[in-house]
Amino acid sequence: AAAGYEQAELFGEASRLWLKVSRWDRAAFCLEQILKDGQRGGFGERTQSKKEHDLAKRVADLYQRAGTPEKGLLVLEQAGCWIEAGELATLIEADSRAAQAFQNAGDSVRCAEALERLGDEKSAARQRAGYYRDQEKLELAAEHLVKAGDHAEAGDLYQLNSDFAAAAVCYERQSDWPAAAEMFERSGDRSSAAACYERAGNFERAAECHAELGQELQRAESLERGGQYLRAARIYCEQGQEEDGVSALQKLSSFDENFMEGTAFLADLFCRRDQPELGVHALEAAIGESEIDRINIVAYHALACALEQCGDWRRCVGLFEKILSLDIAYGDVDQKLAAAREQVIKLDQASSQPEGSLWDGVDVRDTRYQVKNELGRGGMGIVYEAFDTLLDRSVAFKVLPRTLNHCGPSGKHFLREAKAAAKLNHPNIVTVYDAGKQASQFYIAMEYVDGITFKQILSRRGPLGPRGALRVALELCDAIAYAHTQRVIHRDIKPANIMWTRDQKTKIMDFGLAKVMEEVRQQTTAVAGTPYYMSPEQTLGKNVDHRTDIYALGVTLFEILTGTVPFPEGDLSYHHIHTPAPDVRERLPSIPESVAQLIARCLDKDPECRFQSAEEMKGRIREIA
Numbered sequence: 001a002a003a004g005y006e007q008a009e010l011f012g013e014a015s016r017l018w019l020k021v022s023r024w025d026r027a028a029f030c031l032e033q034i035l036k037d038g039q040r041g042g043f044g045e046r047t048q049s050k051k052e053h054d055l056a057k058r059v060a061d062l063y064q065r066a067g068t069p070e071k072g073l074l075v076l077e078q079a080g081c082w083i084e085a086g087e088l089a090t091l092i093e094a095d096s097r098a099a100q101a102f103q104n105a106g107d108s109v110r111c112a113e114a115l116e117r118l119g120d121e122k123s124a125a126r127q128r129a130g131y132y133r134d135q136e137k138l139e140l141a142a143e144h145l146v147k148a149g150d151h152a153e154a155g156d157l158y159q160l161n162s163d164f165a166a167a168a169v170c171y172e173r174q175s176d177w178p179a180a181a182e183m184f185e186r187s188g189d190r191s192s193a194a195a196c197y198e199r200a201g202n203f204e205r206a207a208e209c210h211a212e213l214g215q216e217l218q219r220a221e222s223l224e225r226g227g228q229y230l231r232a233a234r235i236y237c238e239q240g241q242e243e244d245g246v247s248a249l250q251k252l253s254s255f256d257e258n259f260m261e262g263t264a265f266l267a268d269l270f271c272r273r274d275q276p277e278l279g280v281h282a283l284e285a286a287i288g289e290s291e292i293d294r295i296n297i298v299a300y301h302a303l304a305c306a307l308e309q310c311g312d313w314r315r316c317v318g319l320f321e322k323i324l325s326l327d328i329a330y331g332d333v334d335q336k337l338a339a340a341r342e343q344v345i346k347l348d349q350a351s352s353q354p355e356g357s358l359w360d361g362v363d364v365r366d367t368r369y370q371v372k373n374e375l376g377r378g379g380m381g382i383v384y385e386a387f388d389t390l391l392d393r394s395v396a397f398k399v400l401p402r403t404l405n406h407c408g409p410s411g412k413h414f415l416r417e418a419k420a421a422a423k424l425n426h427p428n429i430v431t432v433y434d435a436g437k438q439a440s441q442f443y444i445a446m447e448y449v450d451g452i453t454f455k456q457i458l459s460r461r462g463p464l465g466p467r468g469a470l471r472v473a474l475e476l477c478d479a480i481a482y483a484h485t486q487r488v489i490h491r492d493i494k495p496a497n498i499m500w501t502r503d504q505k506t507k508i509m510d511f512g513l514a515k516v517m518e519e520v521r522q523q524t525t526a527v528a529g530t531p532y533y534m535s536p537e538q539t540l541g542k543n544v545d546h547r548t549d550i551y552a553l554g555v556t557l558f559e560i561l562t563g564t565v566p567f568p569e570g571d572l573s574y575h576h577i578h579t580p581a582p583d584v585r586e587r588l589p590s591i592p593e594s595v596a597q598l599i600a601r602c603l604d605k606d607p608e609c610r611f612q613s614a615e616e617m618k619g620r621i622r623e624i625a
Contacts, residue, residue, distance in 0.1 A: 006030055028062035032075060035059060053081050060088060073097065086110060103127070108134075122148045129154075139163065142170075152176060159183065172196060185209065198222060201588075217241065224248045227564070230262040242269055253568055255532065257459040260286060260295055264302035276309035292322045293377065301331065308336065313343035367438050369397050369445060376453075388433070388445065395433060396449065400442040414442055420488050421511040428479035430499065430509045446509070450502050454495035454560060463563040463588075466595050470625045472498075473557050475506040477618035480553065483511055484546040484614060491544065493552035494533045495559060531572040532565040536605050539576045547607040550617060554581075554602025554610075561595075562587040566603065577605070594624045 002017035006026070015030035035055050056079035060072030069092050076085035077097070082105035089098035090110075099114035108131035115124035129144035138161040145154035155170030168183030172192075181196035194209035203226025210219035216239050224232035229248045236245035249266040252259050263286040267279030283303040292300050304319035320337035323330050369386045375396065376383050386397035400414065418435030425431065431447040454472075457464075464472065476498065483490065490497075490511050499507040531539075535551035538544050558581075559565050566582055567575035581603035584596050598620060604610050611617040 002026065009033075024062045025066035025068065028059050028066060028071070031055060031059045031062065035075065035079070049080075052079055055079075056081050057084055060084065064088070070094075077101065080104075083107065086114070090114065099123075126150065133157070142166065146170065155179065155183070165189065168192065168196075178202065181205065194218070194222065198225065203228070220244070220248075224251075227256075229256070230258040230265065233262070233265060237269070242272070245269060251569075254286070255455075255565070255568075260299040264298045267302045267306050271306055271309050276306045279303075279306040280310060290377070292326055293374075294326070297323060297326055297330065301333065304333075304336070308340065313340050316340040317344060369395065369438065369443070371397060385448065386445070391433075394448045396430075396446045398444045398446065400444070418444055420486070424483055424486055424488060424511060426479050426482045428475045428506050428508060429483065429511060430507045432511075449499045449507055451499045451507070454498045454500060454506075454556075457500060458495060458560065458563055464560050466561065466592060467625075469557060469561050470595070470621055472500075472506050472560065473553070474618060474621050474625070476508065476553060476556075477614045477621065479506070479508050480546075480549050481614035481618060483508075484549070489544065489546050490549050490552075491538070492533070493549050493556055495556055498556070531576075532567065534572075534576060535607070536577045537607065539573050545607070546614075547610050547612070550602050550610045550614065551607075553614070553617070554599050557602070558584055558599050561591060561599075580605075592624075598624060 002014050005014035011030040011033045015027045018027035038052055056075050059075045063069060063072035069088060073085060073088050082101045086098045086101035089101055095114045095117045099111050102111035102114060108127045112124040112127040125144040125147035129141045132141035138157045142154045142157040151170040151174040155167040158167035158170060164183045164187035168180050168187060171180035171183060177196045177200035181193045181200055184193035184196060190209040190213050194206045197206035203222045207219045207222040210222060216235055220232040220235035229252050233245040233248040246269050249262050252262045263282055267283050270279035283299050287296055287299050290296055300319055300323055304316050307315050317340045320333050320340060323333050368390050370389055371384045371386045373385050375385055381398045381400045384397045386395050388395050415435055422432040430449055432444060434445040488511055497509045501507060533552040533555045535548040538548050555565055584599050585591050602610055
């Protein structure tokens with residue numbers, strides 16, 4: 001009868017009769033057919049899923065009684081009876097299916113047990129970590145995450161649980177050095193914090209940790225690795241390690257804000273070692289042809305003292321007089337000057353005067369531009385704040401080097417380039433108002449910009465973040481693209497020639513001047529431009545086009561992101577021509593790859609491989625931003 005009912009597909013009657021004769025496998029089969037019919041729509045909405053689950057459990061039980069539990073397990077899985085499926089899978093030692101079933105059921109503990117039986121300790125640990133996290137037992141959750149190798153997540157949980165030492169160890173294993181350093185410091189382990197800060201490149205904080213531990217030599221080493229050569233040298237010397245102090249000071253770059261003070265200190269160390277002539281050489285190279293000012297006065301004083309030890313009294317008198325002309329109360333210079341004069345009393349008074357200044361002051365009486373005070377100086381001249389008496393406005397008044405007066409047609413070329421620059425009218429370019437000759441020196445009168453240069457920003461505040469740097473780069477590209485359409489190439493793009501105004505805009509200075517200075521320097525076998533920013537073709541003295549500005553812009557963007565140029569030392573000409581530019585992420589790993597690729601393209605040795613225009617570069621920056 002059961003067989004007849006089954007053949008007629010009356011599975012309910014068939015299963016009832018199969019049960020009466022203890023044919024569990026046939027009864028299970030018939031009930032499974034009823035279950036499948038229900039799954040195809042007979043059970044209706046999922047609100048009736050309890051019927052489905054109950055029937056699936058009944059089928060699984062019958063298959064198990066019939067000795068074929070695998071069939072029952074499949075029925076339970078298809079019906080979504082995950083707890084029962086997991087238990088049956090465990091019973092028949094199908095641990096992989098048990099783990100999956102318990103995971104689907106949200107039973108993390110029994111899932112973990114199944115995974116452990118499979119030997120998958122890491123996955124089991126993750127399951128247990130999830131269970132304990134749900135129970136808000138963060139320490140136990142973190143311990144299991146450590147077993148699973150999920151150190152970053154474990155560190156986060158330890159930090160939430162205020163176990164900073166354990167968090168630090170986890171972050172350290174993950175090579176997350178900034179986070180590890182912070183956690184070690186919060187846990188009071190400043191020695192480990194210092195080591196992690198160094199690996200993160202945060203040498204300033206590493207030095208502070210060493211200072212708190214009283215480890216002065218280690219503090220100096222951290223500062224030296226971080227480029228704080230002057231501070232490191234002072235500490236080395238305080239600890240009696242003058243050799244290390246000299247070594248640190250000799251690493252100072254001319255672009256370091258402490259260059260003059262550091263070189264003065266280096267000269268003092270040479271003098272202490274009875275090697276004043278080495279101090280003289282170092283200081284003369286540092287000062288170059290620059291006239292005395294508030295920044296290099298310390299170097300002038302050190303040079304005078306070194307010459308004093310060398311017995312060069314004539315030069316001592318000249319230097320001491322220059323110092324007093326700038327600061328009448330500078331140290332003990334008045335006494336030193338008197339002593340030096342006594343040594344050269346028999347010499348002609350004229351020979352005891354300071355050597356002629358490269359930059360003679362401009363006599364502005366009865367002239368259009370009334371000079372007020374000096375704003376700054378560099379290789380292209382001295383900039384003053386001045387008042388235009390004709391148009392009744394403040395201007396920036398740049399006086400060009402006197403060498404321009406003695407270089408044939410260069411004066412005419414200067415006026416020609418100034419006229420070209422005066423035609424530039426762009427919100428991100430400093431406007432040129434006037435150019436000419438006053439008191440026998442060439443000058444340019446420009447828009448007076450209330451702000452500071454990016455060189456000063458880097459010196460005082462440090463590098464910019466990627467978002468801020470890209471915003472600046474967009475404005476620079478806009479200005480350079482405009483200038484290039486007017487057939488004006490800058491040739492000396494660098495942070496010192498870029499202003500940041502009070503209303504938060506960038507402005508580029510000195511358009512056209514680099515070309516004039518190139519003509520002047522060519523007559524003295526020198527190459528124009530600033531070596532740190534010069535393109536390979538400019539370094540070689542070749543004819544350049546607008547793509548030389550793209551290269552310099554790449555160097556500038558590299559510097560405002562990292563605080564240093566791609567090639568800060570060594571044979572700069574060789575590096576620009578032959579050495580591949582370093583990836584900016586070598587200096588600052590957090591820089592996005594897209595930004596690193598942007599800079600790398602700007603710094604390609606081959607102009608054909610760079611951005612072919614500032615407009616193209618601007619488009620790429622917009623895509624990145």
